[in-house]
Amino acid sequence: MGANQHDATLIVGASQAGVQLAATLRELGDTRHIVLVGDEPHAPYQRPPLSKAYLQGEITSDDLIFRTGDWFVQHDIEVVTGETIAAIERHADGGGEAVTATGRRIPFARLALTTGAAPRRLDLPGIDLPGVHYLRTADDAAAISTHLASAGSLVVIGGGFIGLEVAASARKRGVAVTVLEAAPRLVGRVVSEQTSAFYLDAHRRRGIDVVLDARIAGIEGESAAAGVRLADGTVIPADVVLVGIGVVPRTELAEQLGLEVDGGIVVDAACRTSDPAIVAAGDCALMPNPYARGTLPRVRLESVHNALEQAKVAAATLMGDPHVYRTTPWFWSDQADIKLQIAGLSTGYDATVLRGDPETEKFSVLYYRDGELLAADCVNQPLDFMAVRSALGRGATIPPEAAADTSLPLKKSVVEPTAPSLV
Amino acid sequence: MTTVIYTAHDGTETIVEGTPGVSIMETALRNGVPGIVGECGGSMSCATCHVFVSDETAAIAGEMSELEDEMLDGTAVDREDCSRLSCQIKLIDGETYRVTTPSEQV
Numbered sequence: 001m002g003a004n005q006h007d008a009t010l011i012v013g014a015s016q017a018g019v020q021l022a023a024t025l026r027e028l029g030d031t032r033h034i035v036l037v038g039d040e041p042h043a044p045y046q047r048p049p050l051s052k053a054y055l056q057g058e059i060t061s062d063d064l065i066f067r068t069g070d071w072f073v074q075h076d077i078e079v080v081t082g083e084t085i086a087a088i089e090r091h092a093d094g095g096g097e098a099v100t101a102t103g104r105r106i107p108f109a110r111l112a113l114t115t116g117a118a119p120r121r122l123d124l125p126g127i128d129l130p131g132v133h134y135l136r137t138a139d140d141a142a143a144i145s146t147h148l149a150s151a152g153s154l155v156v157i158g159g160g161f162i163g164l165e166v167a168a169s170a171r172k173r174g175v176a177v178t179v180l181e182a183a184p185r186l187v188g189r190v191v192s193e194q195t196s197a198f199y200l201d202a203h204r205r206r207g208i209d210v211v212l213d214a215r216i217a218g219i220e221g222e223s224a225a226a227g228v229r230l231a232d233g234t235v236i237p238a239d240v241v242l243v244g245i246g247v248v249p250r251t252e253l254a255e256q257l258g259l260e261v262d263g264g265i266v267v268d269a270a271c272r273t274s275d276p277a278i279v280a281a282g283d284c285a286l287m288p289n290p291y292a293r294g295t296l297p298r299v300r301l302e303s304v305h306n307a308l309e310q311a312k313v314a315a316a317t318l319m320g321d322p323h324v325y326r327t328t329p330w331f332w333s334d335q336a337d338i339k340l341q342i343a344g345l346s347t348g349y350d351a352t353v354l355r356g357d358p359e360t361e362k363f364s365v366l367y368y369r370d371g372e373l374l375a376a377d378c379v380n381q382p383l384d385f386m387a388v389r390s391a392l393g394r395g396a397t398i399p400p401e402a403a404a405d406t407s408l409p410l411k412k413s414v415v416e417p418t419a420p421s422l423v
Numbered sequence: 424m425t426t427v428i429y430t431a432h433d434g435t436e437t438i439v440e441g442t443p444g445v446s447i448m449e450t451a452l453r454n455g456v457p458g459i460v461g462e463c464g465g466s467m468s469c470a471t472c473h474v475f476v477s478d479e480t481a482a483i484a485g486e487m488s489e490l491e492d493e494m495l496d497g498t499a500v501d502r503e504d505c506s507r508l509s510c511q512i513k514l515i516d517g518e519t520y521r522v523t524t525p526s527e528q529v
Contacts, residue, residue, distance in 0.1 A: 052466070304463070382497065
């Protein structure tokens with residue numbers, strides 16, 4: 001195995017996209033040595049359960065692995081854990097050599113960046129006190145879980161998916177939870193006003209205190225966090241503080257390599273960066289997306305599905321067979337017993353249709369532009385989700401007037417495309 | 424010890440020694456068995472781990488939840504009486520499981 005290390009493919013980032021890229025290269029018949037480098041001290045693992053089943057104590061970190069150690073060995077994929085790539089030198093032939101922070105040198109013939117994203121940091125007085133957490137890694141989740149075991153109260157700063165998932169998990173463990181959101185509604189960056197309003201009510205019904213339009217002055221505490229102070233002087237007690245205010249793509253290496261970066265590593269529809277010999281995929285990549293339907297030149301998506309699909313495209317490109325990425329984006333978030341599934345991209349919508357009654361905690365919101373279906377938020381409505389994801393995937397639509405009719409399954413109202421699909 | 428025998432759409436068999444408590448979906452992914460996608464990691468959000476189970480496996484696979492039942496209505500290949508989401512079947516020590524994967528999952 002690995003007869004010629006200089007012929008190797010180096011994949012920087014050993015999470016969802018990186019592992020999939022390696023696996024797809026093997027499925028496509030590639031036999032060259034692969035080096036998969038991750039900066040965490042763990043074998044590659046799944047992140048989505050960290051804020052959900054893991055924090056609720058239903059599973060342990062052993063349950064999170066993507067592949068067995070044997071699988072990586074059998075497929076000649078060398079997994080390097082706990083190493084950060086500090087610098088990459090390129091050679092004239094397109095290959096090069098990477099150097100880790102500990103001085104290890106990794107020669108490569110082909111390079112893929114699946115560097116992911118890191119939590120956006122908050123700059124506030126007291127933010128460095130022990131007891132203030134961010135959640136991205138298994139170690140972050142372990143620290144939060146340990147801390148919650150002895151905590152009476154949690155304040156979550158940020159009412160997005162990660163914050164609400166942690167809030168619901170902590171509430172399930174009997175912790176008093178307050179969510180502070182700077183905007184006038186929850187998950188405002190992603191979902192419609194109806195869906196935001198539902199989450200506000202649903203979390204309050206489950207005993208979570210939610211403050212909207214929150215203005216935060218700082219973290220209180222002497223030797224550890226004890227509370228969060230609002231601008232009006234109110235202090236909300238907190239043994240644990242979680243900051244979940246979004247992520248920042250990790251583009252440092254791309255910048256060092258002189259690649260085009262614009263709030264993400266700029267790639268084309270085949271995952272090629274501005275240096276076509278280098279591919280990028282996953283949370284770090286900013287790519288043209290047909291589902292944005294011309295409203296945005298490029299989109300950076302933070303989802304498992306996107307990481308997997310871009311990784312497959314990137315692998316095909318490295319094998320000299322570039323495909324165009326055109327798969328229906330989808331997302332999910334489990335909060336308490338509420339399952340949200342989102343299909344499509346709602347960017348640029350001009351109308352929504354509410355299907356069902358949010359009071360029943362089973363409903364969907366469908367998004368339209370110029371009468372065409374763009375996306376749907378489906379709350380505890382998996383059949384609606386499946387119908388919309390499937391319709392969008394084949395360029396079909398669902399007329400707005402039919403979408404509101406709950407007497408018919410949504411899939412019965414799908415209108416097939418008359419012309420070849422644009423997406 | 425527990426064994427899972429995966430039969431692909433084309434008849435190819437893959438036999439994997441599993442770990443009790445781990446699902447049939449996770450066992451497939453960890454060992455690179457083709458035919459099961461499992462994007463959502465077993466949270467019943469994607470319906471891409473659809474399998475057809477043998478009668479013997481159905482008997483030890485446990486009850487189907489309402490959510491699993493609903494998700495099975497949206498699989499890429501239409502469900503049959505023996506359809507399950509393989510993320511919902513956790514392996515029991517000493518048992519042998521037989522599943523067939525559909526031609527498509529997405």
